[in-house]
Amino acid sequence: MGGEWFVQSFQEDYSTLYRHRDEQSARQEVESLLRLLPLPKTGRVLDFCCGDGRHSRALAQHGYEVVGFDLSAYLLSEARCKTKKENVTYYQYDMREVPFNEEFDVLFNLFTSFGYFADDAENEKVIKRMAQALKPEGKLVIDYLNPEYVRAHLVPESVRDVDGKHIIERRTIEDGFVVKQIIITEQEEERTFWERVRLYSADEMETMLDRAGIKLLDVYGDYTLAPYGPEMKRMILFGQKK
Incomplete structure (x- = not known):
């Protein structure tokens, strides 16, 4: 494979491969999470690995002050072009090195934007950066794949x-x-x-979150918050910073 695969992969072809992941699906996913989870109705939100900003825009449309970041200059350029009136600020960072410190009320990490690194310590470092970015008692939502499925x-x-x-x-x-x-x-x-994505179990995710200072409140199997189980396609983790 050679090098870090995501540097090459998240370029123009990515937009073709995942065309079905569009503005409408992002709005539906965000609306479902905001309706069903006990999240604050206002505040500052971090879209952790925002891609072209489709979830950032959907969150901003609900009145949040949104910050999105990504590593891909191409996807960030697309995000800035597509973001018109929404209150979103975009930055370019490696997810292991984001500098935010207790700034956000809610953090969203959506569409399997985790588990990219060959070294478990590097993946856990990402979780620690998530925790660092949240205010005390801030909420976290990770939409990850279900390894059993x-x-x-x-x-x-x-x-x-x-x-x-x-x-x-x-x-x-x-x-x-x-x-x-x-x-x-x-x-x-x-x-x-x-x-290339690491297949972490729900227990392994909970352990990493706990070590970073985030209490896992629940795990769901899809955006309707159906119970998590082997036949559910997603692993949606909902937590709170201690």
Whole structure:
């Protein structure tokens, strides 16, 4: 694979691969979380790894003061172009090095924006940065994959065509990670990149959160806050800074 896969992957092709993750789906997800979880109705919110800012904009539309950050200059450029009147400020940071200190009432980390590093200590460092950014008693929401569901329902290969791009996606589980190889052919030119996410259990996530000073309040299986279990696609963790 070589290097840090996410530096290469979160570029222009990312917008093609995840086109279905659009403004409407972000609004629906945010509205569901705000309606069903005991979150403050006002305050300062951090969109932790904001991508092109679709959740940041949805949160701002509910009246929050929103800060979003991401590593990808391309996705941040898209975020700034798409953000019109919403009250959002964007920054470029590595998730392991965000500088915020007790500034936010709520932190959202959505669409599996965690578990990217080969070293568990680096992933745990990210959790500590989340805790550091929150005010005391601040709330945290992490939308992560369900490792049990991934193992049971892994699709080894899929093929599709989008906007003149022929896309092959090959998936494996290797050493506790789900690994996706993505091959895109466009105008007879082929390019390959990867995604690699650590498969942490709910217990492992709770342990890391606890060590960082965040109490896990509940775990859900989707955005309707259905109970978490092996057949649920997501692991949505809801916590509070101690």
